[in-house]
Amino acid sequence: MSELIDNISSSAEAMTKKLVTLRRDLHMHPELRFGEKRTADIVAKRMEKLGLNVRTGVGETGVVAVLRGAKRGKCVALRADMDAIGIQDHKEVNYKSTVPKVTHACGHDAHVTVACGVAEVLAKMQKSIPGMVVFLFQPGEEIGLEGRSGAAAMIEAGALKRPSPEAVFGFHCWPGFKAGTVGVAEGPAMAGADSITFHVYGEGAHAGTPHLGRDAILAMSQCIVSLYHIIPRNLPPSENTTLHFGIVRGGISRAILADRVTAIGTLRTLNRQTRSLMKQRIGETISNICSAYDLGSEIKWTLGIPPVINNKDLTRLVRQASHDVLGKRRTIEVAHCPMTAEDFTLFIQDRPGFHLKLGVADAKTGRCHPLHHNRFDIDEKALPTGVKVLSLALLRYLGAE
Numbered sequence: 306m307s308e309l310i311d312n313i314s315s316s317a318e319a320m321t322k323k324l325v326t327l328r329r330d331l332h333m334h335p336e337l338r339f340g341e342k343r344t345a346d347i348v349a350k351r352m353e354k355l356g357l358n359v360r361t362g363v364g365e366t367g368v369v370a371v372l373r374g375a376k377r378g379k380c381v382a383l384r385a386d387m388d389a390i391g392i393q394d395h396k397e398v399n400y401k402s403t404v405p406k407v408t409h410a411c412g413h414d415a416h417v418t419v420a421c422g423v424a425e426v427l428a429k430m431q432k433s434i435p436g437m438v439v440f441l442f443q444p445g446e447e448i449g450l451e452g453r454s455g456a457a458a459m460i461e462a463g464a465l466k467r468p469s470p471e472a473v474f475g476f477h478c479w480p481g482f483k484a485g486t487v488g489v490a491e492g493p494a495m496a497g498a499d500s501i502t503f504h505v506y507g508e509g510a511h512a513g514t515p516h517l518g519r520d521a522i523l524a525m526s527q528c529i530v531s532l533y534h535i536i537p538r539n540l541p542p543s544e545n546t547t548l549h550f551g552i553v554r555g556g557i558s559r560a561i562l563a564d565r566v567t568a569i570g571t572l573r574t575l576n577r578q579t580r581s582l583m584k585q586r587i588g589e590t591i592s593n594i595c596s597a598y599d600l601g602s603e604i605k606w607t608l609g610i611p612p613v614i615n616n617k618d619l620t621r622l623v624r625q626a627s628h629d630v631l632g633k634r635r636t637i638e639v640a641h642c643p644m645t646a647e648d649f650t651l652f653i654q655d656r657p658g659f660h661l662k663l664g665v666a667d668a669k670t671g672r673c674h675p676l677h678h679n680r681f682d683i684d685e686k687a688l689p690t691g692v693k694v695l696s697l698a699l700l701r702y703l704g705a706e
């Protein structure tokens with residue numbers, strides 16, 4: 306083992322207890338999007354104590370901390386999101402959430418903890434680091450497809466300027482992999498997500514005289530069934546794409562033809578071509594069905610976020626770092642891109658990026674509740690694992706070895 310790997314491994318192992326204490330403290334005091342005041346305060350104080358240059362209030366509650374190495378070199382960033390989600394914690398552990406209806410069920414408490422750990426490992430090596438490492442502590446990742454996300458807010462507030470990172474690394478707790486392992490994937494790592502709302506306009510009439518009206522519910526039913534046929538008949542079976550309508554609203558009475566029905570859904574794709582083909586086919590399907598029924602229609606797309614695409618060179622770099630610090634057996638090649646989305650992608654639109662899957666399932670049994678489950682919890686062995694892989698990856702990117 307090289308001296309660098311040795312140093313990283315022993316510092317990460319030595320801080321395990323500290324990492325667990327921090328993670329549990331954050332877990333007990335979760336904060337919702339753009340309300341991460343306590344979390345941001347803890348982060349800022351820790352970063353200042355480590356000697357980093359700290360900017361707070363970057364995109365409301367975001368924190369940017371810059372570690373300047375003793376030598377000149379490149380600039381790289383690590384992003385960690387800080388917010389919790391609005392559900393009740395149903396776990397029975399002594400570090401359960403103390404805030405009603407707010408829980409770290411997406412593991413962002415672990416993200417903040419791991420990033421703080423990486424900053425501590427690197428701060429100790431400041432004298433031998435060429436270049437700079439920017440830590441991006443982001444608010445408001447759990448926005449869904451409505452409203453401005455924390456990544457967008459931070460970028461607008463100048464988080465990627467002075468200094469401007471040449472590459473950005475990110476990571477997410479991954480319940481599908483055991484603690485002590487990480488997952489790497491070249492290319493698509495998270496889906497792009499768009500939101501669609503469409504209205505079908507008909508004409509009301511008494512249920513006893515349906516020929517005098519135009520039934521929007523009937524046309525809507527046909528639309529939904531046909532829309533779900535677009536993917537299997539327009540895309541190759543190997544292409545991961547998801548279309549789902551979670552809300553359908555319309556009608557006022559059991560005996561009246563509905564004159565207006567609205568459906569709201571989400572489209573998840575992994576590349577630009579599929580995204581535009583799907584938008585075209587969805588539009589054609591809705592308007593053709595509605596005209597066949599002599600009804601009007603209107604479609605509104607809210608363009609969400611593009612997919613997270615892992616850069617080839619950075620993937621190689623992280624894979625090798627993981628092989629070296631964890632071992633090949635603990636480095637999982639991710640075969641299928643999940644169809645969840647991550648606003649991390651906004652940080653890597655103009656520069657290469659890499660997003661790591663940090664295994665958090667029970668290291669022995671492999672059990673773990675899914676993300677956003679009201680009993681979601683992690684095996685805390687994942688914390689030093691994340692610190693090791695990410696510290697080595699960042700240092701190698703800067704050429705510290």
Ligand SMILES: [Zn+2]
Nearest residue numbers: 411447676677
């Ligand atoms: Zn989440």
Ligand SMILES: [Zn+2]
Nearest residue numbers: 411413446477
């Ligand atoms: Zn998350």
